[in-house]
Amino acid sequence: MSSMEDIDYPQIIMQYSSGFLVSKVMFTACELGVFDLLLESREPLPSNAIAACLGTSTMGMERLLDACVGLKLLAVEMTQEGALYRNTEISNIYLTKSSPKSQYHILMYYSNTVYLCWQYLADAVREGRNQYERAFGISSDDPFGAMYRSEEEMLKFMAGQNSVWSICGRDVLSAFDLSPFTQIYDLGGGGGALARECVSLYPNSTVTIYDLPKVVQVAKEQFVSPEERQISFHEGDFFNDSIPEAELYILSKILHDWDDDKCKQLLTKIYKACKPGGGVLLVESLLNEDKSGPLETQLYSMNMLVQTEGKERTAAEYIKLLEAAGFGVIQVKRTGKLYDAVLGRK
Numbered sequence: 001m002s003s004m005e006d007i008d009y010p011q012i013i014m015q016y017s018s019g020f021l022v023s024k025v026m027f028t029a030c031e032l033g034v035f036d037l038l039l040e041s042r043e044p045l046p047s048n049a050i051a052a053c054l055g056t057s058t059m060g061m062e063r064l065l066d067a068c069v070g071l072k073l074l075a076v077e078m079t080q081e082g083a084l085y086r087n088t089e090i091s092n093i094y095l096t097k098s099s100p101k102s103q104y105h106i107l108m109y110y111s112n113t114v115y116l117c118w119q120y121l122a123d124a125v126r127e128g129r130n131q132y133e134r135a136f137g138i139s140s141d142d143p144f145g146a147m148y149r150s151e152e153e154m155l156k157f158m159a160g161q162n163s164v165w166s167i168c169g170r171d172v173l174s175a176f177d178l179s180p181f182t183q184i185y186d187l188g189g190g191g192g193a194l195a196r197e198c199v200s201l202y203p204n205s206t207v208t209i210y211d212l213p214k215v216v217q218v219a220k221e222q223f224v225s226p227e228e229r230q231i232s233f234h235e236g237d238f239f240n241d242s243i244p245e246a247e248l249y250i251l252s253k254i255l256h257d258w259d260d261d262k263c264k265q266l267l268t269k270i271y272k273a274c275k276p277g278g279g280v281l282l283v284e285s286l287l288n289e290d291k292s293g294p295l296e297t298q299l300y301s302m303n304m305l306v307q308t309e310g311k312e313r314t315a316a317e318y319i320k321l322l323e324a325a326g327f328g329v330i331q332v333k334r335t336g337k338l339y340d341a342v343l344g345r346k
Contacts, residue, residue, distance in 0.1 A: 025067045026095070027111035030104055032056065034068070035087055035095040044077055044084035094167075101167050106160035113153065117306040124306045131306050143257065143308045148214065155218060162193035162223065165252075168339050169197035172252070172283045175333035175341035178202055181248035181278065185210050187238050187270075188254045191223040192231055194283075198250070199230040207250075210234040210243070239266060243273040252283035253339070256300070257308040260321065267325035274346045280327065282342040286334060287314045296338065318342050 029035060032054050038045060051061035065085050068074040073091045077084045087096070094103045117124075120131040132138055132146035140146060148154040173194070178184075182205050186195050189209035198207050209219065213235040224231055234244065239262070243249075249270050255263045270280050285297040291314065301312035313321075315332045319342070322330050327344030334340045 022071065023110070025064065025071060026073060027107055029064060029068050029073065030095055030107050031111065032064075034064070035073075035091045036097055038074075038085065038087045039092060039096045039098070044086040046082055046084055050085065103163045103167070105156065106163040109156050109160035113156070114303065114307065118303075121302065121306055128305075130308055144212075147307070148212075151214075151218065154215065155222065158191040158215065158218060158223065161253075162191040164338075165193035165197060168337055169194045170201060171335045171337045172281075172339050172341045173198055173201050175335055176281070176331065176343050178248065178281070179204065181205065183247045183275075184208070184250060185234070185244065185246040185248070186250045186252070187211075187243075187266075188251070189219075190215060191219050192228075193223075194250065194252050195231045196224075196228065199228075203230075206230050206232065208232045208234050208244075208246070210236060210238055212237060238269070243269050245273050245275055247275050247278040249274065249278075249280045250283065251280060255282060255310070255318070255321070256284055256304055256312055257310045259309050262309070263321050264324050267321055267327070271326040271346060276346060279343055279345040280322070282318055282322075282344070283339050284318065284342070285312055285338060286318075286332075286340040286342075287312050289314050289316055315340075315342065 034050065034054065037050060037053055047062040047065050048058045050065065051058040054061070065074060065076075069076045069085070072088055073095065074085050075088050077086070093099055093101050095107075096102060097104045116135040117131045120134045123134060124131050130140045130143055130146075132140040132143070136146065136149065138146050138149055147157055178198075179202050181202075184198060184205050184207045186198070186207050187210045189195050189207070189211055192209055195207040195209055199205055207230065209216070209224075209231065211219070211233075216233045216235045220233065236242075251266075255266070258266070267280065274280065285294075285300050287297050287301070288294070291298075297312050304310045304312060319330050319332070322342070322344040327346060329345040331343045332340070333343075
């Protein structure tokens with residue numbers, strides 16, 4: 001066991017305190033189009049050429065590029081003419097807009113929206129409520145009214161969620177064998193990326209995305225083509241409107257937005273609508289039972305504080321909510337990735 005003297009605590013504290021600098025470097029390089037330009041160029045470029053193409057100062061761009069090299073998002077080659085920069089595999093796959101696994105949209109949502117709420121984290125901790133009023137000057141009483149305050153903001157959020165499911169969707173949908181369920185409702189399914197993964201993985205299934213009318217309209221126009229016949233839509237507010245009968249209901253990152261009472265209310269409605277033998281699949285990032293980690297989930301829970309009415313929970317807490325609604329056989333599967341799966345059966 002190492003002693004306190006063996007651990008460089010000042011270094012650790014400095015690394016933690018500079019974490020926001022790291023994320024802002026990545027956000028800025030994405031926003032300016034650095035990774036897209038280098039992908040399109042098909043060859044390494046000098047900083048002055050990148051700056052000229054993207055309309056920035058050469059000095060500022062050079063510093064940004066060097067920071068990206070330090071973060072392993074870019075690679076640099078020194079030649080007689082100077083430094084030449086190129087993408088790494090990570091940036092080609094996850095940070096360019098054209099990649100099927102691109103995380104560009106969720107990063108831009110974090111940069112332009114989530115970051116503004118996090119400026120008021122201390123206020124959120126003091127008050128125990130989200131910070132839309134301070135960040136954007138709008139009511140915080142309806143979190144999704146605030147999130148969807150404009151069509152542009154709603155589109156950013158939906159595209160960001162689609163980005164997440166492009167890399168995480170298959171993990172959670174294959175955590176259990178869902179092939180017996182052919183009639184599936186994805187409650188709050190947004191832009192349809194998880195529904196698309198579901199019908200790809202289970203070709204005998206159909207998925208109905210149940211979401212607010214304005215969300216459904218954007219999903220139809222921007223994300224789901226009419227040719228995707230296994231995916232359909234149902235407009236409504238699942239808290240206030242009826243929930244149609246189905247074999248399986250998917251709640252992906254839904255319950256973490258709400259307090260326990262709202263979760264019980266929704267799960268009870270789902271239980272009553274669910275066909276006998278059917279179930280509900282919860283897709284959430286699970287805390288350890290002693291809440292000691294994972295760190296990503298702890299940070300997500302802080303984000304729920306500044307943006308929603310909810311929190312991240314342990315598996316036992318989700319099981320308790322499911323049991324209170326009437327669900328019996330409950331299984332938990334940790335995927336080892338960002339999101340885990342909990343299946344409750346009726």
